[in-house]
Amino acid sequence: xxxxxxxxxxxxxxxxxxxxxxxxxxxxxxxxxxxxxxxxxxxxxxxxxxxxxxxxxxxxxxxxxxxxxxxxxxxxxxxxxxxxxxxxxxxxxxxxxxxxxxxxxxxxxxxxxxxxxxxxxxxxxxxxxxxxxxxxxxxxxxxxxxxxxxxxxxxxxxxxxxxxxxxxxxxxxxxxxxxxxxxxxxxxxxxxxxxxxxxxxxxxxxxxxxxxxxxxxxxxxxxxxxxxxxxxxxxxxxxxxxxxxxxxxxxxxxxxxxxxxxxxxxxxxxxxxxxxxxxxxxxxxxxxxxxxxxxxxxxxxxxxxxxxxxxxxxxxxxxxxxxxxxxxxxxxxxxxxxxxxxxxxxxxxxxxxxxxxxxxxxxxxxxxxxxxxxxxxxxxxxxxxxxxxxxxxxxxxxxxxxxxxxxxxxxxxxxxxxxxxxxxxxxxxxxxxxxxxxxxxxxxxxxxxxxxxxxxxxxxxxxxxxxxxxxxx
Amino acid sequence: xxxxxxxxxxxxxxxxxxxxxxxxxxxxxxxxxxxxxxxxxxxxxxxxxxxxxxxxxxxxxxxxxxxxxxxxxxxxxxxxxxxxxxxxxxxxxxxxxxxxxxxxxxxxxxxxxxxxxxxxxxxxxxxxxxxxxxxxxxxxxxxxxxxxxxxxxxxxxxxxxxxxxxxxxxxxxxxxxxxxxxxxxxxxxxxxxxxxxxxxxxxxxxxxx
Numbered sequence: 205x206x207x208x209x210x211x212x213x214x215x216x217x218x219x220x221x222x223x224x225x226x227x228x229x230x231x232x233x234x235x236x237x238x239x240x241x242x243x244x245x246x247x248x249x250x251x252x253x254x255x256x257x258x259x260x261x262x263x264x265x266x267x268x269x270x271x272x273x274x275x276x277x278x279x280x281x282x283x284x285x286x287x288x289x290x291x292x293x294x295x296x297x298x299x300x301x302x303x304x305x306x307x308x309x310x311x312x313x314x315x316x317x318x319x320x321x322x323x324x325x326x327x328x329x330x331x332x333x334x335x336x337x338x339x340x341x342x343x344x345x346x347x348x349x350x351x352x353x354x355x356x357x358x359x360x361x362x363x364x365x366x367x368x369x370x371x372x373x374x375x376x377x378x379x380x381x382x383x384x385x386x387x388x389x390x391x392x393x394x395x396x397x398x399x400x401x402x403x404x405x406x407x408x409x410x411x412x413x414x415x416x417x418x419x420x421x422x423x424x425x426x427x428x429x430x431x432x433x434x435x436x437x438x439x440x441x442x443x444x445x446x447x448x449x450x451x452x453x454x455x456x457x458x459x460x461x462x463x464x465x466x467x468x469x470x471x472x473x474x475x476x477x478x479x480x481x482x483x484x485x486x487x488x489x490x491x492x493x494x495x496x497x498x499x500x501x502x503x504x505x506x507x508x509x510x511x512x513x514x515x516x517x518x519x520x521x522x523x524x525x526x527x528x529x530x531x532x533x534x535x536x537x538x539x540x541x542x543x544x545x546x547x548x549x550x551x552x553x554x555x556x557x558x559x560x561x562x563x564x565x566x567x568x569x570x571x572x573x574x575x576x577x578x579x580x581x582x583x584x585x586x587x588x589x590x591x592x593x594x595x596x597x598x599x600x601x602x603x604x605x606x607x608x609x610x611x612x613x614x615x616x617x618x619x620x621x622x623x624x625x626x627x628x629x630x631x632x633x634x635x636x637x638x639x640x641x642x643x644x645x646x647x648x649x650x651x652x653x654x655x656x657x658x659x660x661x662x663x664x665x666x667x668x669x670x671x672x673x674x675x676x677x
Numbered sequence: 678x679x680x681x682x683x684x685x686x687x688x689x690x691x692x693x694x695x696x697x698x699x700x701x702x703x704x705x706x707x708x709x710x711x712x713x714x715x716x717x718x719x720x721x722x723x724x725x726x727x728x729x730x731x732x733x734x735x736x737x738x739x740x741x742x743x744x745x746x747x748x749x750x751x752x753x754x755x756x757x758x759x760x761x762x763x764x765x766x767x768x769x770x771x772x773x774x775x776x777x778x779x780x781x782x783x784x785x786x787x788x789x790x791x792x793x794x795x796x797x798x799x800x801x802x803x804x805x806x807x808x809x810x811x812x813x814x815x816x817x818x819x820x821x822x823x824x825x826x827x828x829x830x831x832x833x834x835x836x837x838x839x840x841x842x843x844x845x846x847x848x849x850x851x852x853x854x855x856x857x858x859x860x861x862x863x864x865x866x867x868x869x870x871x872x873x874x875x876x877x878x879x880x881x882x883x884x885x886x
Binding site (some may be wrong): 259260262263264265267269272273274277280281284285288291296301305309312315316319322323363364365366367368371373390464666 | 687688691692695696698699702704706707709710711739743745746747748750751774776778779783806830837840841842843844846849867872873874
């Protein structure tokens with residue numbers, strides 16, 4: 205039962221919509237035909253007046269002429285025949301009464317024109333032309349009205365004045381049937397054509413209804429999809445919040461863990477110094493362990509400061525402040541910051557003639573420092589090595605900056621994770637260095653990739669879009 | 678809810694009034710077409726004063742016509758049919774009114790040319806309407822048929838309505854008389870449908886539109 209309702213529901217809606225569309229279309233056609241007839245009535249009126257003026261302009265009495273009765277008939281009777289259907293078309297467009305009123309007026313126009321032309325047989329064709337025009341209404345009852353009016357006119361005039369309609373003085377009583385027969389034949393043809401037109405209109409209405417229904421369904425699907433996307437987006441935002449919270453938790457744990465060791469060392473050093481100073485302040489100056497513990501405190505507090513600085517760099521969402529920034533001096537600056545290591549040589553291979561790109565100097569120095577320091581630290585202990593910084597680019601082209609080392613390389617299982625925050629393989633490190641690098645490169649609209657081979661070293665490749673160079677130029 | 682019902686009623690009333698007006702209008706038009714013009718007594722024998730004189734021994738048809746009357750075109754059309762059917766057995770003349778103070782162009786217009794184009798018809802101007810008065814014709818298209826002995830056999834119009842051509846009793850009567858040219862029956866009369874040849878007040882009131 206449910207299934208049948210589901211199946212019949214759209215079908216019923218489709219049929220109802222098709223019927224509505226068909227009626228709307230038919231109504232529009234009939235209103236348009238009303239307007240057509242309003243114009244036609246005016247044209248017939250003008251034509252009737254012209255016919256009267258041409259055929260019988262004056263009636264005469266001796267040498268004095270006065271407008272002929274036909275002129276008055278064309279003017280006033282024609283006006284009455286014209287104004288009423290025009291009023292109907294103007295104020296009641298599309299009404300059945302309007303169509304029938306127009307049909308009646310049109311057939312009476314045939315009578316008037318026949319009269320004005322002195323009963324010319326040729327003017328009788330106006331009847332047939334009028335029926336053809338009336339068929340535009342696509343209403344068989346209108347043709348019936350017009351046909352009845354014509355036959356009634358033939359019967360009445362055939363009785364009162366047969367010559368005016370049949371051309372003979374004493375016609376047979378059934379002569380109206382002969383005329384009516386030919387009108388009926390035309391009616392049959394017009395009805396057949398009208399039925400065909402209505403059938404086509406119905407088919408068009410069904411197709412339009414199907415199209416509308418399909419469009420409605422598509423819109424419903426689209427709306428459902430939009431809703432699903434909004435829900436998905438909500439879930440995604442929720443997930444991001446959860447992930448952020450988890451990351452914050454993980455970060456807090458990591459930071460806490462990283463800070464605990466240096467702070468413990470600081471506390472131990474501080475405890476020793478406190479005890480030593482409380483026991484003998486003057487003698488403490490000669491105690492060799494006092495400067496040693498002070499050094500420990502300074503180093504560990506520096507480590508704490510580094511962790512917090514990295515954390516801030518990672519968390520801060522400051523957009524890059526781009527400015528022309530020569531690369532070679534920037535690389536020199538970064539190399540100067542990185543603590544030197546025995547046996548490891550750092551080479552600045554950035555050409556001096558390189559055009560000046562547009563970069564955030566502070567952020568990009570941090571990027572270079574992190575990459576160079578990472579490369580230096582990747583060198584196995586006791587082994588010599590080399591870290592090279594290269595760059596290439598043009599005024600209107602993309603830029604590439606590469607940091608290459610010949611160290612131990614990055615294991616394949618580690619490689620996909622190195623840009624993730626808090627991921628580290630070092631015994632001392634926050635796991636934020638490369639995450640900060642990736643973050644800052646992204647803010648510059650660039651990308652960073654790495655290629656590494658175990659035992660042969662790694663190459664970090666920063667790719668900056670052409671806009672950077674263009675802005676600088 | 679009342680307003681549409683009122684509007685509908687108003688339109689129905691307007692429709693009824695309109696139909697009534699149409700009925701009256703067409704009735705008036707029909708009455709005008711079927712109302713014959715004025716007539717006067719025609720001389721029962723060919724008047725000696727008539728010019729030109731008739732040909733002795735042959736029937737003669739005289740049509741008194743107004744040169745500008747639109748209805749007379751139909752009368753001339755019927756005369757053409759009569760002449761065709763008569764096959765030379767009839768002398769016919771059309772006398773077109775030429776009122777005083779008018780020029781020849783006023784008279785010799787399209788109707789003159791149409792009448793002149795009918796075989797066997799002689800077209801003449803009726804100066805000042807003297808011939809019309811002689812024959813007692815006051816309405817354009819008035820035709821008189823005199824037999825071979827000069828006796829009046831038909832007086833009236835050759836159409837059954839104003840400006841309408843087609844079969845009609847007047848033409849039928851003339852043709853019947855021609856077929857029976859030797860007979861000596863009475864005079865056939867028929868209504869005349871056309872404009873007034875002159876303008877006496879009474880005539881104008883009935884003959885002109």
